[in-house]
Amino acid sequence: MTPSEKPKRNIQKKIILESVKLLGRPYKYGAKNEDTPNYFDCSLFVKYIFGKFGINLARSSNLQALCGKEVAVGNPELWEIGDLLFFKGHRPRTVILDNRELLIGHVAIYIGNRHMTHCSSKRGVEIKPVPGTKHPVVLVKRII
16 A cells, blocks of 8 residues: 555544444434434435545535545445445436436445345345345446
8 A cells, every 4th residue: 555545544444433433323314404414315324424534525415426436336346435326216317427327316335245234114224235136336447
């Protein structure tokens, strides 16, 4: 690891640690900044975690999808801890990205080994395997 990679690796480790601290926190649709750290929705959870490291992300998943550098969806071996995984979700909005229309309604944080952390409406903040074809990842973005 080069010296320039150390800060990135440090943030990646801390993303996992901060996420674990919030496991089980309940979901609240349309949660606001003042609801944290007691309640989250998916995009506020991502915003909150990245905010811990001075990275200010948009409040909604469809706007978060416009941030960062795109990583190949079909090549999970290229995904890194801290990459944002976007899904169609239950209330998707259309995002135009490089002349492509994507439906984005949910966001999660990749934590390695084909697992992600996110805030779901049924279980709140949790760690789970990245879903397969039933709920496919539609976009991956690298923020750090």
